[in-house]
Amino acid sequence: MTIKPIQGGITAARGFLAAGVHCGLKAKGLDLAVIFSQVSAAGGAMFTTNKVAAAPVVLSRQHLGSGPMRAVVVNSGNANACNGEQGMEDARAMAAMAAKALGVKVRQVFVASTGVIGQPLSMDKVEAGIKEAALALRADGGEDAARAIMTTDTRKKEHAVVVDVDGVKVTIGGIAKGSGMIEPNMATMLAFITTDCAIKDNLLQSALKRAVDESFNMITVDGDTSTNDTVIILANGQAQNPLIDKEDGAYLAFLAGLKEITTALAKDIARDGEGATKFIEVNVKGARDFREARQMAKAIANSNLVKTAVFGCDANWGRIICAAGYSGVDFVPDRVDIYLGDEQVAARGAGLPFDEKRARSILQQDEVVITVDLNMGGEMATVWTCDLTYDYIKVNASYRS
Amino acid sequence: MTIKPIQGGITAARGFLAAGVHCGLKAKGLDLAVIFSQVSAAGGAMFTTNKVAAAPVVLSRQHLGSGPMRAVVVNSGNANACNGEQGMEDARAMAAMAAKALGVKVRQVFVASTGVIGQPLSMDKVEAGIKEAALALRADGGEDAARAIMTTDTRKKEHAVVVDVDGVKVTIGGIAKGSGMIEPNMATMLAFITTDCAIKDNLLQSALKRAVDESFNMITVDGDTSTNDTVIILANGQAQNPLIDKEDGAYLAFLAGLKEITTALAKDIARDGEGATKFIEVNVKGARDFREARQMAKAIANSNLVKTAVFGCDANWGRIICAAGYSGVDFVPDRVDIYLGDEQVAARGAGLPFDEKRARSILQQDEVVITVDLNMGGEMATVWTCDLTYDYIKVNASYRS
Numbered sequence: 001m002t003i004k005p006i007q008g009g010i011t012a013a014r015g016f017l018a019a020g021v022h023c024g025l026k027a028k029g030l031d032l033a034v035i036f037s038q039v040s041a042a043g044g045a046m047f048t049t050n051k052v053a054a055a056p057v058v059l060s061r062q063h064l065g066s067g068p069m070r071a072v073v074v075n076s077g078n079a080n081a082c083n084g085e086q087g088m089e090d091a092r093a094m095a096a097m098a099a100k101a102l103g104v105k106v107r108q109v110f111v112a113s114t115g116v117i118g119q120p121l122s123m124d125k126v127e128a129g130i131k132e133a134a135l136a137l138r139a140d141g142g143e144d145a146a147r148a149i150m151t152t153d154t155r156k157k158e159h160a161v162v163v164d165v166d167g168v169k170v171t172i173g174g175i176a177k178g179s180g181m182i183e184p185n186m187a188t189m190l191a192f193i194t195t196d197c198a199i200k201d202n203l204l205q206s207a208l209k210r211a212v213d214e215s216f217n218m219i220t221v222d223g224d225t226s227t228n229d230t231v232i233i234l235a236n237g238q239a240q241n242p243l244i245d246k247e248d249g250a251y252l253a254f255l256a257g258l259k260e261i262t263t264a265l266a267k268d269i270a271r272d273g274e275g276a277t278k279f280i281e282v283n284v285k286g287a288r289d290f291r292e293a294r295q296m297a298k299a300i301a302n303s304n305l306v307k308t309a310v311f312g313c314d315a316n317w318g319r320i321i322c323a324a325g326y327s328g329v330d331f332v333p334d335r336v337d338i339y340l341g342d343e344q345v346a347a348r349g350a351g352l353p354f355d356e357k358r359a360r361s362i363l364q365q366d367e368v369v370i371t372v373d374l375n376m377g378g379e380m381a382t383v384w385t386c387d388l389t390y391d392y393i394k395v396n397a398s399y400r401s
Numbered sequence: 402m403t404i405k406p407i408q409g410g411i412t413a414a415r416g417f418l419a420a421g422v423h424c425g426l427k428a429k430g431l432d433l434a435v436i437f438s439q440v441s442a443a444g445g446a447m448f449t450t451n452k453v454a455a456a457p458v459v460l461s462r463q464h465l466g467s468g469p470m471r472a473v474v475v476n477s478g479n480a481n482a483c484n485g486e487q488g489m490e491d492a493r494a495m496a497a498m499a500a501k502a503l504g505v506k507v508r509q510v511f512v513a514s515t516g517v518i519g520q521p522l523s524m525d526k527v528e529a530g531i532k533e534a535a536l537a538l539r540a541d542g543g544e545d546a547a548r549a550i551m552t553t554d555t556r557k558k559e560h561a562v563v564v565d566v567d568g569v570k571v572t573i574g575g576i577a578k579g580s581g582m583i584e585p586n587m588a589t590m591l592a593f594i595t596t597d598c599a600i601k602d603n604l605l606q607s608a609l610k611r612a613v614d615e616s617f618n619m620i621t622v623d624g625d626t627s628t629n630d631t632v633i634i635l636a637n638g639q640a641q642n643p644l645i646d647k648e649d650g651a652y653l654a655f656l657a658g659l660k661e662i663t664t665a666l667a668k669d670i671a672r673d674g675e676g677a678t679k680f681i682e683v684n685v686k687g688a689r690d691f692r693e694a695r696q697m698a699k700a701i702a703n704s705n706l707v708k709t710a711v712f713g714c715d716a717n718w719g720r721i722i723c724a725a726g727y728s729g730v731d732f733v734p735d736r737v738d739i740y741l742g743d744e745q746v747a748a749r750g751a752g753l754p755f756d757e758k759r760a761r762s763i764l765q766q767d768e769v770v771i772t773v774d775l776n777m778g779g780e781m782a783t784v785w786t787c788d789l790t791y792d793y794i795k796v797n798a799s800y801r802s
Contacts, residue, residue, distance in 0.1 A: 052726030052734045052750075082722055084735070084751035117719020118752035227723050304705070304789075305797055312798025318518020321483055322628050325453030333453045334485070349453075350485035351519035388705075390791050396706055397713025 002164055003260050009158025010035055011142035012173030013196040015238035019136035020148030023129025025077030025115070025122065030148035032129035035072040035192055036102055036137050041236035043069030044205040045110065046212050048229035054081035055091035056111040057228060063095070063107050065201070070108040072192055072232055073098040073130060076151050076177070080113040080121050081227040090121045097127050101134035112190050112230045114151055114177060146175040149190055152395055153177050157268040163257030166250045168241035170197040172257045174233075176265040178272075189269055191216065191231045193261060197254050198237035199244040206247075207255045208233050215262035218294070219270040219384045231262075270384040275391030280310055283371040284324075285380035292329045293374075293381035299327030300370065300383075307388035310368055315359035317345040324372055331374050339371040403565055404661050410559025411436055412543035413574030414597040416639035420537035421549030424530025426478030426516070426523065431549035433530035436473040436593055437503055437538050442637035444470030445606040446511065447613050449630035455482035456492040457512040458629060464496070464508050466602070471509040473593055473633055474499040474531060477552050477578070479516040479523075482628040491522045498528050502535035513591050513631045515552055515578060547576040550591055553796055554578050558669040564658030567651045569642035571598040573658045577666040579673075590670055592617065592632045594662060598655050599638035600645040607648075608656045609634050616663035619695070620671040620785045632663075671785035676792030681711055684772040685725075686781035693730045694775075694782035700728030701771065701784075708789035711769055716760035718746040725773055732775050740772040 011018050015038045020030040045064045047057045063069070073094055080087050095109040102109075113121070136144075146156040160173030178189025199207070212231055237243070244250050271279040282301045287293035300306055303323040309316040317338045325333065338346040341362035345354045362368065368387075412419050416439045421431040446465045448458045464470070474495055481488050496510040503510075514522070537545075547557040561574030579590025600608070613632055638644070645651050672680040683702045688694035701707055704724040710717040718739045726734065739747040742763035746755045763769065769788075 050723065050726040051728075051730075051732065052722050079719070082719060082734070082747065082751055084749065087751075116717075117723060118747065120752075227719075227726060304793070308794050308797035311794065314798065316517075318480070318483060318628075321453055322451065322518060325451040325628060327452075329452075331452065333483070346483065346519065348485065350483055350488075388794060390794050392705070393709055393712065393789065393791050393794065396709035397715065 003257050004162045006160050006162055008160040009142040009173045009175045010145050010192055010194050011139055012160035013171040013194045015039055015196055015236045016194045017137035017139055018141035018145040019133040019138060020141065020144030021129050021132045021136060024125040025075055030144060031075060031077045032126065032133055033074045033145040033148035034098060034130065034133040034137065035145060035194065037070050037234050037236045039236050039238065040068035040070065041234040042199060042201045042204045043110065044201070044208040044233040046208060046231045048227060050227050052082065052227045054079050054113060054228040055083060055087035056080055056113045057230060058088065059091040059095060060110045060112065060230065063110060066107045068108065069110060069234055070104040071098055071102055072110040072112065074112040074149050074190065075126060076114050076149050078113060078115040078119055078121050079117045079228050082118040083120055086120060090123055093123060094126060094130070097130045101131055110232050112228070112232070114149065114190055114228050117227060142173065142175065149175065149177040151177060152274055153272055155272060157265055157272070159261050159264040161257050161260050163253055165197060165241045165253045168239055170195060170239040170241055170254065170257065172197070172261050174261045174265055176269055178269045189216065189229060191265055193233040195233065195235045196237065196239035197235050197244065198239065198241050199235050199254060203244055203247070203251055204233060204235050207251065207258055210255060211258045211262040214259060215266040218382060219266045267384055270386055273386030274395045275389040276386030277389055278310055278387040279367045280385045280387060281367065281369045282383045282385065283369065283380060284374065285371065286374040286376055287379045288377035290379045290381055293379050294383065296324050296327040296329045296372070297381045297383035299323045300372065301385035304388055307385065310363060311387035311389050313360050313363040315340055315345060315356060315363060320370060320372065321346065321349070331376060335375040337373040337375065341369055404658050405563045407561050407563055409561040410543040410574045410576045411546050411593055411595050412540055413561035414572040414595045416440055416597060416637045417595045418538035418540055419542040419546040420534040420539060421542065421545030422530050422533045422537060424533070425526040426476055431545060432476060432478045433527065433534055434475045434546035434549035435499060435531065435534040435538060436546060436595065438471050438635050438637045440637050440639065441469035441471065442635040443600060443602045443605045444511065445609040445634045447609060447632045449628060451628050453483065453628045455480050455514060455629040456484060456488035457481055457514045458631060459489065460492040460496060461511045461513065461631065464511060467508045469509065470511060470635055471505040472499055472503055473511040473513065475513040475550050475591065476527060477515050477550050479514060479520055480518045480629050481514040481522045483519040484521055487521060491524055494524060495527060495531070498531045502532055511633050513629070513633070515550065515591055515629050518628060543574065543576065550576065550578040552578060553675055554673055556673060558666055560662050560665040562658050562661050564654055566598060566642045566654045569640055571596060571640040571642055571655065571658065573598070573662050575662045575666055577670060579670045590617065590630060592666055594634040596634065596636045597638065597640035598636050598645065599640065599642050600636050600655060604645055604648070604652060605634060605636050608652065608659055611656060612659045612663040615660060616667040619783060620667045668785055671787055674787030675796045676790040677787030678790055679711055679788045680768045681786045681788060682768065682770045683784045683786065684770065684781060685775065686772065687775040687777055688780045689778035691780045691782055694780050695784065697725050697728040697730045697773070698782045698784035700724045701773065702786040705789055708786065711764060712788035712790045714761050714764040716741055716746060716757060716764060721771060721773060722747065722750070732777060736776040738774040738776065742770055
C-alpha cells in the first residue's frame with residue numbers, strides 16, 4: 001500500500017474550494033473559513049464528549065446523517081458556547097447564511113466555532129465574513145482556511161496524501177487547529193478533512209471513527225476536553241474510484257490514507273501545544289491490553305510533573321512511574337523498565353546508574369520519547385503530548401484579554 | 402460542642418515528645434524527625450492509593466494493626482521509593498534504629514519518607530540523624546518536627562485544638578507537609594497527628610478515615626498522587642477521659658476535633674501549593690449526591706485552564722463550565738449558575754453581563770471562591786486547591802537539581 005504525502009490540505013482533493021477571511025471576531029488575522037464541495041459529498045463527523053456542547057456542535061450533530069453535505073462554515077475568536085437559545089439561533093443563522101451564499105440547503109452545511117466561551121457572537125461580522133468568503137472560494141484557498149481556524153496556534157496545520165484505492169489515485173487532505181484544551185476523547189480541537197474518494201456514508205463514518213481513535217484521541221495537551229471539539233470529513237467521489245460500499249481492500253487503503261492525515265494533524269496539535277518547547281511521545285508497551293496501555297500512557301502524558309521535568313531537561317523518571325502508579329491500571333511495579341529515548345533509566349522498578357549527561361542531552365532534543373515497558377504482555381499504546389512551560393501559563397493566564 | 406484552637410502541633414497533646422534534626426539528606430535545613438509517645442498509644446494510619454507504594458509505606462502498613470504503637474520516624478529529601486529490595490531493607494533498618502534508640506519494639510515504629518524517587522537512601526546519615534533526634538526529643542520539639550518533614554513547602558504546617566470529650570479536655574495536634582504531587586485519594590502528603598484521647602484502635606482508625614475523607618481527600622494541587630502519602634495518628638490516652646469504645650457522643654466530639662485539625666492542615670497544603678499565589682475554594686452545590694458534587698469540584702479544581710485563569714485574574718467562567726462538562730457527572734447545562742465570590746457570572750448556563758472590574762477585584766484576593774450551582778438537588782461538596790503559576794513550572798522543572 002503506497003501512501004504519498006503531497007503539498008496542500010483541505011483543497012488538495014478534487015472538487016473542493018475554500019477561503020479564509022478576516023471579519024473582525026479576532027482583533028487581527030483571518031477568523032472565518034468556508035470549505036465547499038462543488039458536488040454533493042458524503043459527510044462524517046465526530047464531536048466533543050463534553051456534557052456542555054457548544055451550539056454549532058448541537059447543530060452539526062443534527063445535520064449529520066440527514067443526507068449529502070456540501071459545505072463547512074467555521075469561525076475562530078468566539079466558541080458560541082454557553083450562549084443559551086441565542087447561541088442556537090446564531091449557529092442556525094450561520095448555516096443559513098452560508099447556504100444562501102453558496103446556493104445549497106441549510107442542512108447541507110456543517111457549522112463549527114472556536115474561541116472564548118460565553119460571549120455572544122457578533123452576527124453582523126459573521127454575516128459579512130460569510131459573504132466575503134463565499135465570493136473568495138478558490139481551489140488553492142486551503143491555506144487561508146487553515147489560518148482562519150487558528151486561535152492560540154502558532155502555526156497552520158495542513159496535510160494531504162494520495163493513496164491508491166482500487167487502482168485509482170484518491171486524495172485526502174485536512175486542516176486542524178488546537179493547542180490548548182486538548183485531551184483525547186474526541187478530541188478537543190477542530191479538524192476538517194476532504195477527500196475525492198467515492199465511499200458510502202456509513203463506511204466514511206466508521207473509517208473516521210477508527211482514524212480519530214488512533215490519532216486525535218491519542219493526544220493531550222492539558223487534559224481539558226473542550227465544548228467545541230469537532231472533526232468533519234467530506235467525501236465527494238470526484239476521484240471516480242468504484243464506490244467503497246464494504247470493508248474490503250479499497251476501504252482499508254482509504255482508511256490507511258485517512259489515518260496518515262489524522263495522525264499527522266494530531267501530532268501537529270501536540271507539537272503546537274500552548275507554550276510548548278518540546279514534543280513528547282509516551283509509549284507504554286508490554287501491556288496486557290491496548291486500553292490499559294493507553295490509559296497509563298495518558299496518565300503519564302497528562303502529569304504536570306512529568307511535563308515540567310521534560311521542560312527542565314530533568315531525567316526525573318520517578319515521576320513517570322508515579323504517574324503509572326496512579327493511572328488506575330493494574331501492574332507489577334517490580335517488573336517495570338523505563339527508557340528516555342534509548343537510555344534505560346530504570347529496570348524492574350528500580351533506578352539504574354544511568355548516564356545523567358546523556359539523559360540530559362536526550363531531553364534537550366525537540367522530540368522526547370518516553371517508554372515504559374510493563375513486561376506483562378504484548379500490547380502497546382502511544383500518546384503524544386508536549387512539555388508544560390512558563391509560556392503555557394502566560395498564554396492562559398489572560399486568554400480573554 | 403466547643404473546639405478551641407491552641408498553639409502548637411504534634412507535641413501539644415500530653416505525653417508526646419518530638420525532635421527534628423539535620424542529618425544531611427537535604428543540602429540544608431532539618432530533614433529527619435522523630436515523634437515519640439511516652440506510653441503505648443493506639444495507632445491509626447492511611448496510605449497512598451498509588452499502585453507504586455514506597456518502601457516506608459509498605460512497612461508501615463505491616464506495622465499498622467500489630468498492637469500499640471510508640472513512635473514515628475520520618476525523613477525528607479529522599480522518598481525511598483522504587484529502590485527495590487534495598488529500599489525495604491533500608492525502611493526496616495530505619496524502624497530498627499529508631500526502636501533501638503527509643504527502647505521500644507521495631508513493630509511499634511511507623512516509618513515515612515518524602516523526597517526524590519528512585520535514589521538509594523544514605524543509611525549512615527539516617528542512622529546518625531535518628532540517634533541525634535532520639536537524644537533531642539522534647540515536649541516542645543513539635544515545631545522542629547514540622548520543619549524537618551518539609552520539602553518544597555514554603556512554610557511549616559501545624560495545628561492543635563482542645564476539645565471537650567465526656568467532660569474531659571482532650572488535645573489533638575498535627576503537622577503536615579506537601580505542596581506538590583497533591584491530589585486527593587489519600588492524599589499526596591505526609592501528616593502526623595497525636596492526641597491524648599483514650600480511644601480504641603478500631604474507632605481511632607474509623608475516625609481518621611472519616612476526617613481524611615472530608616479534608617485531605619478534598620484538596621488537589623496538580624492531580625498527581627504520590628507514592629509516599631501517609632497520614633498517621635497516635636492516641637495515648639493521657640487525657641484520662643473514659644475510653645471511647647463506641648460511636649457515641651464522646652466519639653463524635655473527638656471526631657469533630659480531629660476534623661478541625663485535618664481540615665486546617667489540608668487547607669494549609671492547598672494554600673502552599675507549589676508556586677501558588679492564591680488559595681481557591683471550589684464549591685459545587687445543588688447536586689443530586691455528594692459523590693457527584695465532589696467529582697465535579699475536583700475536575701474544576703484540577704483544570705490547568707481554570708487555575709491559570711485565576712492566576713491571571715481573568716473571569717473566564719467558560720473554563721469552569723467546560724471542566725464541569727467533562728467531569729463525567731450528568732447534569733443539565735441550561736440550569737447551571739456560576740459565581741466568582743458573590744458575583745454571579747453565569748445564569749442557567751449562559752453568561753451574564755457581570756461587572757468585569759468587580760470580578761477582577763474578587764480574583765485579585767488571596768482566597769478565591771468559585772461556586773457552581775447545578776440546581777438539581779440539595780447536596781454539595783467543597784474542594785480546595787491553588788492557582789497554577791510560573792513558579793509551579795520553576796519549582797518542578799528542576800526539582801532534582
